[in-house]
Amino acid sequence: VKAFAYVNPTSEKDAVAALKIDGVAMPIGGGQDILARMKDYITQPDRIVNIKNALDTTIVAMPGGGLKIGAAVKIVDLMAHAQVRRLYPAITEAAGLIGTPQIRNQGTVGGNVSQDARCWYYRAGWPCYRAGGNICYADTPDGRNREHAILHAQRCVAVNPSDTAPALIALDARFVLQTAKGERVISAEDYFVGPDIDITRLNILRPGDLLSSIRIPPMWAGARFYFEKIRDRAVWDFPLLNVASAMTLSGDRIERIRIAVNAVAARPLRLAAVERAVTGKANSAATGEMAGNLAVQGAVPLQFNSYKIPLMRNLVKRAVAGEQEATWTSYSGQ
Amino acid sequence: MWRSYLETGAKVFGWDKRHATGDAQSGPIKTGMGCSVHQWGGGGRGSRAHVDIMSDGSVVVKVGTQDLGTGIRTIVTMVAAETLGLPVSAVKAEIGDTNYPFSGGSGGSTTTAGVTPAIRWTSGKALDALAAKVGPALGVDPETLVATNGRVHVKGTPAKGLAWKDACKLIGTEPISVDGEWGDGLSSTGTSGVQFSEVDVDIETGIVKVKRILTVQDCGLVVDKLLAESQIYGGIIGSLNFAMFEDRILDRNTGQMVNPNMEMYLLAGMSDIPKIDIMLMNQPERGVIGIGEPPTVSTASAIATAVRNATGATIRSLPLHPHRVLQAIEQEKAGGTL
Numbered sequence: 131v132k133a134f135a136y137v138n139p140t141s142e143k144d145a146v147a148a149l150k151i152d153g154v155a156m157p158i159g160g161g162q163d164i165l166a167r168m169k170d171y172i173t174q175p176d177r178i179v180n181i182k183n184a185l186d187t188t189i190v191a192m193p194g195g196g197l198k199i200g201a202a203v204k205i206v207d208l209m210a211h212a213q214v215r216r217l218y219p220a221i222t223e224a225a226g227l228i229g230t231p232q233i234r235n236q237g238t239v240g241g242n243v244s245q246d247a248r249c250w251y252y253r254a255g256w257p258c259y260r261a262g263g264n265i266c267y268a269d270t271p272d273g274r275n276r277e278h279a280i281l282h283a284q285r286c287v288a289v290n291p292s293d294t295a296p297a298l299i300a301l302d303a304r305f306v307l308q309t310a311k312g313e314r315v316i317s318a319e320d321y322f323v324g325p326d327i328d329i330t331r332l333n334i335l336r337p338g339d340l341l342s343s344i345r346i347p348p349m350w351a352g353a354r355f356y357f358e359k360i361r362d363r364a365v366w367d368f369p370l371l372n373v374a375s376a377m378t379l380s381g382d383r384i385e386r387i388r389i390a391v392n393a394v395a396a397r398p399l400r401l402a403a404v405e406r407a408v409t410g411k412a413n414s415a416a417t418g419e420m421a422g423n424l425a426v427q428g429a430v431p432l433q434f435n436s437y438k439i440p441l442m443r444n445l446v447k448r449a450v451a452g453e454q455e456a457t458w459t460s461y462s463g464q
Numbered sequence: 465m466w467r468s469y470l471e472t473g474a475k476v477f478g479w480d481k482r483h484a485t486g487d488a489q490s491g492p493i494k495t496g497m498g499c500s501v502h503q504w505g506g507g508g509r510g511s512r513a514h515v516d517i518m519s520d521g522s523v524v525v526k527v528g529t530q531d532l533g534t535g536i537r538t539i540v541t542m543v544a545a546e547t548l549g550l551p552v553s554a555v556k557a558e559i560g561d562t563n564y565p566f567s568g569g570s571g572g573s574t575t576t577a578g579v580t581p582a583i584r585w586t587s588g589k590a591l592d593a594l595a596a597k598v599g600p601a602l603g604v605d606p607e608t609l610v611a612t613n614g615r616v617h618v619k620g621t622p623a624k625g626l627a628w629k630d631a632c633k634l635i636g637t638e639p640i641s642v643d644g645e646w647g648d649g650l651s652s653t654g655t656s657g658v659q660f661s662e663v664d665v666d667i668e669t670g671i672v673k674v675k676r677i678l679t680v681q682d683c684g685l686v687v688d689k690l691l692a693e694s695q696i697y698g699g700i701i702g703s704l705n706f707a708m709f710e711d712r713i714l715d716r717n718t719g720q721m722v723n724p725n726m727e728m729y730l731l732a733g734m735s736d737i738p739k740i741d742i743m744l745m746n747q748p749e750r751g752v753i754g755i756g757e758p759p760t761v762s763t764a765s766a767i768a769t770a771v772r773n774a775t776g777a778t779i780r781s782l783p784l785h786p787h788r789v790l791q792a793i794e795q796e797k798a799g800g801t802l
Contacts, residue, residue, distance in 0.1 A: 248727075250713075250722040250723055250728055251715075251722065254720075254722065254724075267715065267717070270717055272715075272716030272717050273715065273716075273717070274713050274714075274715055274716070274722050276785075276787050360669045360670075360671065360786060361786075362709065362730050362785050362786060363709065363730060363732065363733055363735075363736055364673075364733060364735035364736050365733045365734075365735050365736075366733055367730070370786060370787065434787075435787070436791065437670065437786070437787040437788075437790045437791045437794070438787075440668075440790055440794050441668075441669060441670070441786070441787075441790055444492075444668035444669060445668075445669070447668075448668070
């Protein structure tokens with residue numbers, strides 16, 4: 131690892147200032163992503179800025195309802211928070227499916243939504259588009275791309291691996307950013323960017339910017355939620371695909387719905403067309419089928435990831451139809 | 465042995481509850497059962513050993529084998545202790561050094577069958593040497609002496625003898641120091657087993673969960689039940705990884721492995737391990753054979769056939785990652801995979 135300076139600011143303002151240097155400065159929360167990237171020589175910062183003493187580490191109720199989650203809140207504390215569990219169990223569930231207990235003890239909410247791509251070419255230091263080169267190794271005719279994008283790929287086919295991101299988008303969360311120009315509040319969807327905007331980053335943060343907190347609006351508190359993550363193993367895997375939805379019903383009709391998926395594109399995708407199509411429809415299996423089919427329209431598989439199309443179709447179907455997640459009744463391990 | 469093992473295992477496993485291929489139950493979770501049989505050589509030969517008995521009663525066994533975590537150190541100690549009529553704690557095994565008597569490699573499930581006969585023969589020779597000292601002191605023919613329960617005594621008459629420590633006092637200043645080697649008659653080759661598995665498959669996501677595995681397995685004489693079963697657990701888990709997770713993925717353009725780390729090269733975690741039941745068939749008349757690899761042979765096919773029984777889709781390559789299973793199910797729906 132290249133030598134670097136370590137700075138430990140105690141306020142948001144100092145943290146933003148500490149990130150402003152001539153060279154590469156990077157914020158560190160739990161360090162679960164960035165330390166691995168440094169050890170693999172993917173990122174070689176000149177300065178590491180610890181944000182755990184600078185950013186908010188609390189979860190508090192907002193005056194008009196809803197919750198404010200500090201970016202430095204640990205995943206394990208998010209999982210254990212009673213009010214989050216009561217109002218927005220989709221967040222609790224998403225947080226509980228992240229990595230391992232060790233990673234959840236260490237990792238932060240801000241870090242989970244801001245983590246870098248897991249593409250195995252990129253992570254192994256291949257000089258690809260995302261790394262500043264001029265080729266995508268995963269998108270060559272023989273490239274190995276079982277975990278890669280089926281939607282909105284442009285040169286780079288890496289996907290966003292966050293589990294909490296789709297849940298936060300489904301809840302219409304607001305992300306509060308601290309920048310050199312002051313505070314900015316944006317919607318969760320707008321926090322994430324695809325390769326068409328910037329091929330080297332997965333989120334909107336420019337060097338020197340910080341995500342300081344996340345606000346969950348009261349609108350979806352106590353709604354009907356669905357979250358499901360598909361991965362190879364029962365634990366310690368990034369998602370092959372995950373889905374989150376929030377829904378309110380009026381009788382058996384879908385009154386309002388928000389739905390998002392991740393690991394299908396470079397950014398977690400809110401499925402606005404699906405939301406529009408199913409609003410007002412019966413909360414039934416047929417509506418779920420329709421939603422699933424609509425969700426995968428325009429999907430373009432690579433050589434080894436065509437399974438993501440039926441997978442996304444089926445998960446969106448479950449998320450909309452409100453079916454209980456597949457129950458493994460007889461599975462001895464649970 | 466397959467015929468009787470299949471019958472025994474099927475009864476215990478509940479094979480009669482297996483449905484025809486393709487679980488007809490509604491909902492995305494399908495259940496299926498599969499079965500597979502295997503055989504393996506095992507056996508082994510050629511090991512040498514050295515046994516010292518000191519006048520203070522201590523026993524040291526030396527053999528050049530090595531313990532890869534399979535428990536051969538325990539087995540060496542046990543065989544020597546049983547031969548000398550001592551508790552395991554009274555024998556010290558020294559292994560894993562090229563200065564010790566030659567022993568074969570730890571591979572091919574040959575260690576136990578290669579090593580234990582040498583320990584048995586050599587410990588027996590050491591006991592004979594001790595008996596030669598004890599016999600005259602007791603005024604009996606050394607041939608009539610045996611060692612049991614920490615005593616060296618006339619066969620059938622435990623009272624007519626000496627406690628091990630007292631017997632060893634007769635050794636004098638120069639310890640009994642005996643070399644010996646593997647001999648025919650205490651071991652053989654050829655193991656067989658059958659395995660059953662039950663899985664749940666989510667046909668909408670391709671996720672396979674192995675619920676339980678039952679194996680009926682023989683390995684000749686079971687030297688130690690705990691260690692033999694432990695080897696079987698290990699073998700089945702190894703093969704479950706082969707069936708479900710392990711995959712060396714190579715980039716076709718450069719030949720480089722794209723998943724060369726423990727994040728991307730998958731191995732089962734605790735929660736991926738099913739209930740594993742073992743029916744260990746003891747066959748003392750066949751001698752020692754070996755149990756390391758035999759149980760790894762059929763687990764993968766038992767799981768894959770269970771997935772086929774659950775879903776109706778035939779999957780012709782491993783591992784059974786969700787993407788492969790889901791793709792096979794989709795192909796089956798679209799008209800079959802041939």
